[in-house]
Amino acid sequence: MKYMIQMNVPADQWDSVMSGYSADDMKAMFAHMNALNEELVSADEWVDGQGLGGPSRVKTVRAGSDGRPQVTDGPAQPGPILAGYWLVDVENEDRALEIAARASACPAPGGKPGNDPVEVHAIPSDPTEA
Template identity: 85%
Template sequence: MKYMIQMNVPADQWDAVMSSYSEEDMQAMFAHMSALNAELTAAGEWVDGQGLGGPSRVKTVRAGSDGRPQVSDGPAQPGHILAGYWLVDVASEDRALEIAARASACPGPGGKPGSDPVEVHAIPEGPAQT
């Protein structure tokens, strides 16, 4: 079963949070995520994944009445922003939840686990069902 695992962070706190990481903290975060990605790859569970930029790199697009895209800077909704994601193909939902917990335990400033919220979305094989 495929799952999308997404890490979300408060959009209005992105710059403050990112500036609170020392160089050592950043290296610990990258090492944690690299180890998780390597584990997923070795297990044959990795499909895709990426860390994303902050709110300043987001564009929101809507179809205009004239058929042309209407583009604005920033996220569509205030609140949280997608900071990164993994697409995994795993044997069970329990495994997807285990991976999400590992992502959430990524060290933050000072090395303390961030415990950031991580969403797990099942990807249906066919059309989405309600």
């Protein structure tokens, strides 16, 4: 079954969160995430995954009444934005939850596990199952 595992960061805290990481903290964070990604690839569970840019790189688009897109800078709503995701195809929900826990344990500034909340979304194979 496929799952989207996602990490979110409050948009208004993005800059302060990111500036809290030293160069060594960033290396530790990326090493942790790369190891997780490599494990998923080796287990043939990886479908896709990306770390995303912050709110300054977000565009919100709506259909305009004239047929042209209406584009504004920034997230559509205040609150958390998607910071990164994994799309995995795993045997069962327990495995998806295990992957999410590994992501949550990513080192925070200072090297301790961040224990950030990570959401797990089931992707039904049949849209009527939603």
